[in-house]
Amino acid sequence: MKESSNNQGQLVRSIGLTSAIILIISSVIGTGVFKKVAAMSAELQSPSLVLIAWLLAGLISMAGTLSNAEVASMLADSGGEFVYFRKIYNRFFAFLFGWTNFAVIRTASIASIAYVFAQSLNSLIPFPETSQTLSEISFLGLHLFDNLSVKLVAISLIMFLTYFNYRGLKLGENLSRVLTTLMIVAMLLIIVLGLTSSVGSFENITTNSVKYDANTMSGSTLFKALALACLSAFWGYEGWASVGFIGGEMKNPQRNLPLALIIGTLIVMGIYMMMNFVYLYILPIDEFINIYESKNGIAAVAVVKHFMGSWGGLLISCLIVVTTFNCSSTTILLASRLFYAMARDNMFFKKVDYIHPKYNTPSRALFLQSIWTSLLVLSGTFDQLTDMLIFAAFIFYGATAFGVFILRKKMPDAHRPYRVIGYPVVPAVFVLFCIALIFNTLKEKPEEALIGLGLMATGIPFYLYWTKGSKE
DSSP states (O other): OOSSOOOSSOOOOOBBBBHHHHHHHHHOOOOHHHHHHHHHHHHHHHHHHHHHHHHHHHHHHHHHHHHHHHHHHHOOTTTHHHHHHHHOOOOOHHHHHHIIIIHHHHHHHHHHHHHHHHHHHHHHHHOOOOOOHTTOOBBBBOTTTTHHHHHHHHHHHHHHHHHHHOOOOOHHHHHHHHHHHHHHHHHHHHHHHHHHTTTOOOHHHHHHTTTTTTSSSSSHHHHHHHHHHHHOOOOOOOOEEEEEGGGGGGGGGHHHHHHOOOOOOOOOOHHHHHHHHHHHHOOOOOHHHHHHHHSSSOOHHHHHHHHHHHHHHHHHHHHHHHHHHHHHHHHHHHHHHHHEEEEETTSSSSOOOOOOTTTOHHHHHHHHHHHHHHHHHHHHHHHHHHHHHHHHHHHHHHHHHHHHHHOOOOHTOOOOOOOOOTEEEHHHHHHHHHHHHHHHHHHHHHHHHHHHHHHTTTTTTHHHHHHHOOOO
């Protein structure tokens, strides 16, 4: 592995299969499982359709996972898809993936999750309110000081977790192991207590909203509504591929990485289906529609308070704090490896090509990531940015799945520790879905999509500068 100087350490292969599975679970389960059922209920107006949308999103994500697993089994290294795309396509496409993740996808995701952590903590321990005078101060159209106390807590979390992960991979991995265990135990407790609660009813599962119209909710209208609801669910599944970023730090990555991808995604699917079933079992769907329309409240909090009382509200609020803390930590850990891999290949700030000599972590990548993420928190634009670029993530997801076909043709005799189940149907279905989603976004939300593509294009001058004189 290339080193930019002798005065630095090296990445150590210390992550086993169990740890990789835990990192996948902790990088995926963030805020979506607690909030998105309200938006999906408003879109579909039917509990059974909401559950179908979660299942469809899970199955499509699994198709992507299975496809990604074959590529990962062949090309596993630090940087994940960045490394895969260099081999399958070219340096420029690999750079666009890495730059888009740095500019928005990963950093804005960290900002968003850290902000929800701060909001949840604020509901437990009220922070000082920002004065109206300070809130109204604007710079380049951004209200940097609006809701300042929440922003400062979110930034403090990012800095603390960055320092924690800087001190060693095992520290970050051990933290994730403890918090993921707590998170799963709490979720299973909610599922069991919810299903055995006297306030729940299967009638809630089978009764549609008073607004539901069977005549209009059919054909193309139903398909469009399901597609939009699935987009909400995909935010809940977002992040499953990130574990590929630490391929260079996994033991036997050709075997363990694809196994971790598949097992981790299956566990997340199971948890999501059970949690959402409990939500819809406890409350009628019109309650979730009201939560969505009022834009005030979190669906999971309303559900747990309903069948467990005030102490249940405290439990779910603590669970959201733990979950967002855990997801922030894991995303910070994983994403930094991508930016280090870019610098190692001369497609990022050169000084980021550095491994700390004592802690064997990409320390400069971690701290640069924390600075940009904190600026996104302060700007308050992270949610808008992720909305604009969620479709961009599926450009890259689709490209990885399509890479299965390319590698089968370019390298037919190469050793494949894992071959995608259901080839060629499974990767083909996922690729077609990604294409459909991208074109649907361009059609239905052209402004957001074009701005998203413009944000991707901001990296082109950097690419030309960093690769100047390169013969590749």
